[in-house]
Amino acid sequence: MTRGAPWSIRRRLALGVVALVALLGILIGTVSVIALRQNLLERLDGQVQDVMRSWVGPGSGAQLPGGSDLLRTGLVVGVAVPGQNARGIVTTSSGDATELTAAQLERLFSTRSRQPATIDIPRLGAYRVVLESTADGSVLAVALSMDDVDGTTRDLALVFALVTAGALVIAAAGAVAIVRVALRPLGRVTETATRVTELQLASGDATIPERVPDAEADPRTEVGQVGAALNRLLGHVEHALVARQASEEKVRRFVADASHELRTPLASIRGYAELTRRIDDELPADAIRSLDRIESESIRMTALVEELLELARLDEGQGLVFGEVELVRLVTDAVGDAYAAAPDHEWEVVAPDPPLTIEADAARIHQLVVNLLGNAHRHTPAGTVVTVTLASDADEATLTFADDGPGIPEELRPRLFERFARGDASRSRATGSTGLGLAIVAAVVEAHGGRIEVFSVPGDTRFVVRLPLRRPDAADASHLPD
Structure with missing residues (x-):
């Protein structure tokens, strides 16, 4: 069974107050109505007793009363003499006396209590009756209508x-x-928390300027305790973010410095290996194979160092040179190069008539296209069709890199753009991949204020890159992924 939506504090408090008022109103009304009815019944009983005393006073007999002093509207009196039929009358609003029927008389004398009791006389309604026995064995009955009592009680209940x-x-x-x-x-306090959720903490400034105002952070109140706790939490998170950012900056500087310093010795190793190979006629076969391995590994390490250095520059927002970039020509040239490097694949370009220009860094956009084409080549078998589609609207250009290869493993997709993310190590080494190509693609896209999406199923893998046609704000261009 599905549970309903939880009630808010506002609704709970409001309904609680209303329920309390309703309970008090019902309780007060019920007690008041009962007390008034009891009081009216006591007064009516007193009136019935007074009529009875006036009737059975000194000199009176077991006869029906008469006279305007005794008879009143709604009064019922009856006499039951042993050996005779009972008789009774009821006075109407006009002052006339009407004989009671046998059924009415039977009901009038049905009670055996000598205390006032309530009876329902047919066709007359509810009455309060008192019976009195005389010395000769007769029974006298006096009853007064309860219409006034019931009417007053109903009116009071309606008022309440x-x-x-x-x-x-x-x-x-x-x-x-x-x-x-x-x-x-x-x-x-909620607004403050909402503003904090809108901060770009993942890629922006690690400081959190938002705080709950002092007026809402007074620990002497319940809301103030929540506000104070939120401020402490924000302070703790800010401290952790600043510490993490400082640590990451150290790592970035280390990577950048190390990459820069490694370029020269790697170039020297490669140069010495090439120089030594020129005299391979004088070297044994094992030495030549070792030199080949040294040269190939130095080439791979140089590519890795260059890509690490490139990522470090992108992380710091350095080296971006914006200008007009004609995408159709750039993509066509890159696809032509990919065909020359991998003729065992089928390469296609679907593009509008040029020009399709954006304001971007031409070298970085070219690197983005080359990396995505190389990724499609390295991770798909021969005969795969790779199609690059270009389109644009009023605000952005869209580049779609699609292939009909085996697709991307599902477990790899969440970390596809992370650094050194590889489907498997053997494939990456066999193809010369460093695991940084897609990380560079994501960094270039982010540096240009764009976004990239991946859709992959067996037989259909698409990388969709969206880039703004115009240069993004400087602030946006400087916020780069980790």
Whole structure:
């Protein structure tokens, strides 16, 4: 069974106040109505007793009373003499006396209690009756209508119902207003938390300037305790982010410095290896094979160092030279180079008529295209069709690199653009991949204020790159991925 949506604090407090007011109104009304009815019944019993005493006073007999002093509207009196039929009358609003029927008389004398009791006389309604026995064995009955008691009770109950309903409306409106005012500081705390979630903490400044105002961070109140706790949490997160950023900056500087310093010795190793190979006629076969391995490994390490240095520059936002870049020609030339390097693949370009120009760094965009084409070549078998599609709208250009190869393993997709991410080590080494190509692609796209998406199933893999037609703001261009 599906549970409903949870109630907010505002709703709970408002409904709680309304329920409390309703409970108090019902309780007060019920007690008041019961007390009034009891009081009215006691007064009516007193009136019935007075009529009985007036009737059975000195000199009176077991005869029906008469006279305007005794008979009153709604009065029922009856006499039951042993050996005779019972008789009774009821006075109407006009002052006339009407004989009671046998059924009415039977009901009038049905009670055996000598205390006032309530009976329902057919066609007359509810009455309060008192019976009295005389010395000759006769039974006298006096009853007064309860219409006034019932009417007054109903009126009072209706008044309390209306008053309670009005009080509920006022209480609901007041509770909503009071709760809204009381929870307004909590709303400001929520706004602060929302603004923090909108900060670009992953790629921007590690500092968190947002804080809950002091007025909403007073620990003497419940909302203040929440605000103070949030401020402490933000401070802790900011400290951790600053420390992490400082650590990452050290790592970046180390990588950049190490890459820069390694370029010269690697070039020297490669040069000496090439120089030594020129005298291979005087070297044994094992030495020649060793020199070949030294040269190939120096070439691979040089490529790795160059890519690490390139990533370090992109991380720092350095080396971007923006200008007009004609994408159709750039992509066509890159695909032509890819065909020359890998004629066992089928290469296609689908593009609008030139020019399709964007404002970007031409060298970096060329590197992006070459890396994605090389990725398609290295990780797909011979005969794979690789198609590059270009399109544009008013704001951005879209480059789609699609192939009908085996696809990207599902476990690799979440970390596809991470550094040194490889499907398997043997394949990467066999193809000369360093695992940094797609990381450089992501960094170039981010540096230009664009975005990249990947869709892959067996037989259909697409890298979709979207780049703005115009140069992004300097602030956006400087925020680069880790």
